[in-house]
Amino acid sequence: xxxxxxxxxVSALSQNRLAIAGAAIMLMLVVVGLTGPWLAPYDPLAQNxxxxxxxxxxxxxxxxxxxxxxxLSRVLYGARxxxxxxxxxxxxxxxxxxxxxxxxxxxxxRIEGLIMRLADVTLAFPTLLLLIAITAAFQPGLGVVxxxxxxxxxxxxxxxxxxxxxxxxxxxxxxAARALGMSDARLITRHVLPNCIAPAIIAVTLGMAxxxxxxxxxxxxxxxxxxxxxxxxxxxxxxxxxxxxxxxxSIFPGLAIGAVVLGFNLxxxxxxxxxxxxxxxxxxxxxxxxx
Amino acid sequence: xxxxxxxxxxxxIPVLLGVLIVTFMLLYIAPGxxxxxxxxxxxxxxxIDRLRAELHLDEPVWSQFYHYVAGLIRGDWGTSYIxxxxxxxxxxxxxxxxxxxxxxxxxxxxxSGVLIGVVSAVKQSTWLDGLGMTxxxxxxxxxxxxxxxILILVVSVSWRLLPPSGFGxxxxxxxxxxALTLGMRSTAYIARLTRSSMLEVIxxxxxxxxxxxxxxxxxxxxxxxxxxALIPVVTAIGLDFGAYLSGSVLTESIxxxxxxxxxxxxxxxxxxxxxxxxxxxxxxxVFVLVNLAVDxxxxxxxxxxxxxxxxx
Numbered sequence: 001x002x003x004x005x006x007x008x009x010v011s012a013l014s015q016n017r018l019a020i021a022g023a024a025i026m027l028m029l030v031v032v033g034l035t036g037p038w039l040a041p042y043d044p045l046a047q048n049x050x051x052x053x054x055x056x057x058x059x060x061x062x063x064x065x066x067x068x069x070x071x072l073s074r075v076l077y078g079a080r081x082x083x084x085x086x087x088x089x090x091x092x093x094x095x096x097x098x099x100x101x102x103x104x105x106x107x108x109x110r111i112e113g114l115i116m117r118l119a120d121v122t123l124a125f126p127t128l129l130l131l132i133a134i135t136a137a138f139q140p141g142l143g144v145v146x147x148x149x150x151x152x153x154x155x156x157x158x159x160x161x162x163x164x165x166x167x168x169x170x171x172x173x174x175x176a177a178r179a180l181g182m183s184d185a186r187l188i189t190r191h192v193l194p195n196c197i198a199p200a201i202i203a204v205t206l207g208m209a210x211x212x213x214x215x216x217x218x219x220x221x222x223x224x225x226x227x228x229x230x231x232x233x234x235x236x237x238x239x240x241x242x243x244x245x246x247x248x249x250s251i252f253p254g255l256a257i258g259a260v261v262l263g264f265n266l267x268x269x270x271x272x273x274x275x276x277x278x279x280x281x282x283x284x285x286x287x288x289x290x291x
Numbered sequence: 292x293x294x295x296x297x298x299x300x301x302x303x304i305p306v307l308l309g310v311l312i313v314t315f316m317l318l319y320i321a322p323g324x325x326x327x328x329x330x331x332x333x334x335x336x337x338x339i340d341r342l343r344a345e346l347h348l349d350e351p352v353w354s355q356f357y358h359y360v361a362g363l364i365r366g367d368w369g370t371s372y373i374x375x376x377x378x379x380x381x382x383x384x385x386x387x388x389x390x391x392x393x394x395x396x397x398x399x400x401x402x403s404g405v406l407i408g409v410v411s412a413v414k415q416s417t418w419l420d421g422l423g424m425t426x427x428x429x430x431x432x433x434x435x436x437x438x439x440x441i442l443i444l445v446v447s448v449s450w451r452l453l454p455p456s457g458f459g460x461x462x463x464x465x466x467x468x469x470a471l472t473l474g475m476r477s478t479a480y481i482a483r484l485t486r487s488s489m490l491e492v493i494x495x496x497x498x499x500x501x502x503x504x505x506x507x508x509x510x511x512x513x514x515x516x517x518x519x520a521l522i523p524v525v526t527a528i529g530l531d532f533g534a535y536l537s538g539s540v541l542t543e544s545i546x547x548x549x550x551x552x553x554x555x556x557x558x559x560x561x562x563x564x565x566x567x568x569x570x571x572x573x574x575x576x577v578f579v580l581v582n583l584a585v586d587x588x589x590x591x592x593x594x595x596x597x598x599x600x601x602x603x
Contacts, residue, residue, distance in 0.1 A: 121309030124582075125575045126536055133314070133571040136559045137321040213434060217541060220436055221556060236437055240545075247444050254437030262432035269428075 012274035019270020025263025033083030040073035086208035092150025097157025105165025209264030369565035389550030396474035408485025430479030529585030
């Protein structure tokens with residue numbers, strides 16, 4: 001992307017109030033994720049059975065769960081897990097996707113055929129289903145979830161990067177560098193990679209929302225975070241048995257997930273509008289599906 | 292069209308083979324001995340050795356894979372560790388209920404999603420558009436299982452209008468909440484897609500011509516514009532089917548709907564690996580075949596696709 005296009009993009013984004021709101025929510029997730037333990041009024045794991053199932057009050061803004069744990073503190077702490085799952089899984093997906101995408105786009109031929117068929121197989125499974133299968137086969141836990149979401153997420157990115165690499169490798173300056181005898185490794189790292197990476201960075205940033213949703217879903221069905229770790233998904237599951245008497249146990253972590261994903265979606269919408277001049281005036285390309 | 296169909300069908304074969312390898316590997320790499328999981332506490336070495344030979348576990352991995360695929364073709368999808376019942380029987384028992392729920396959810400999603408999308412596009416930049424797109428954005432952002440729980444809390448617990456869970460022989464009152472929940476994300480998705488597709492179409496020349504001819508607005512939008520705008524929506528609806536299949540695990544668990552999702556989830560909770568493996572394989576095959584059907588339908592609806600994909 002050229003500098004001129006970058007600055008046009010930033011100026012288009014900065015005029016979109018919804019995109020700014022989305023960016024603010026994303027920033028808030030980062031801040032709360034990093035500082036949650038200091039912001040939390042109570043220890044998120046500390047039990048106080050005498051004060052179990054209390055509704056929202058001045059002492060406990062979001063109420064308490066059946067063990068008397070403070071929901072607000074657990075929601076704040078849960079932001080850290082969501083941030084971590086987003087960053088860890090997308091780092092894995094990014095590394096795998098960019099590496100395999102560039103290799104297949106640059107070299108073409110059999111390597112490309114093999115990598116793209118692998119991508120087809122990965123994309124042949126509904127994402128959540130494949131994740132359920134992988135995490136169920138191993139011992140459930142957050143570590144498996146981080147890796148599984150990352151490993152499953154490579155395919156879409158590899159396709160994206162490959163299509164960019166296919167274009168870049170034919171550009172005059174790349175051809176010229178090759179004619180001058182530059183090695184493949186150097187050509188890829190110096191010229192092809194830097195010119196394919198911007199869309200991949202945008203894709204993994206927006207992919208964090210999907211990763212957060214998937215982790216929450218896996219934790220909800222008991223395959224992600226294990227008790228007493230306060231993941232938003234497992235907190236919603238904790239509240240299921242108390243839906244009639246203490247609905248706040250499930251309501252607040254659900255609102256947290258919704259708010260964060262909404263932030264990413266608003267920013268993603270703004271980014272797409274800014275990048276595609278055809279859409280200016282309000283038409284919006286749909287977001288990719290998250291489970 | 293025939294050439295395109297053949298090419299798409301042939302393209303599906305390596306994908307299906309890959310799906311088989313992945314599901315086979317699940318059981319192969321899972322920690323724990325499958326024979327011990329089957330016999331439980333009561334076992335003697337002779338039984339273990341016999342079972343190991345019966346299941347071909349003492350053979351090399353490629354041979355095990357061969358027996359796995361041969362078994363699948365014969366209709367032997369393995370046996371549940373917990374109930375001892377054939378996995379395929381369980382799948383066939385539960386899948387129709389999921390299909391029933393998914394069909395109703397999809398019908399709801401298409402009707403409401405297209406309606407919201409069209410109204411938003413026609414009334415672009417008015418409060419109606421704002422409302423429609425806010426609802427769609429919220430629908431995409433909140434987790435389905437959470438929305439399901441909120442629906443139970445409001446509609447069943449507070450208002451006492453509908454039963455909170457169960458199958459009820461498939462009666463309508465039991466169907467409404469799970470179908471709404473399962474269809475919610477698709478509604479939002481279809482609404483956004485219909486709106487953007489519609490906005491592109493209503494700026495095209497032939498729509499201007501239709502208006503210039505003096506056709507009524509309802510006819511211009513309802514007949515001419517909608518027909519073209521729905522082509523990408525049709526594909527999205529088909530591809531969304533995969534989301535229904537995996538979404539059913541979450542929705543069925545909340546509403547105690549006895550479909551394949553809940554069948555899989557119960558197996559997950561008990562680490563009943565053959566059932567997990569079988570349901571994942573079954574749903575993945577359905578997903579691949581639906582994608583194939585959608586691709587063929589898309590090629591039929593929009594001839595450009597046949598040539599573009601043929602040129603690759």
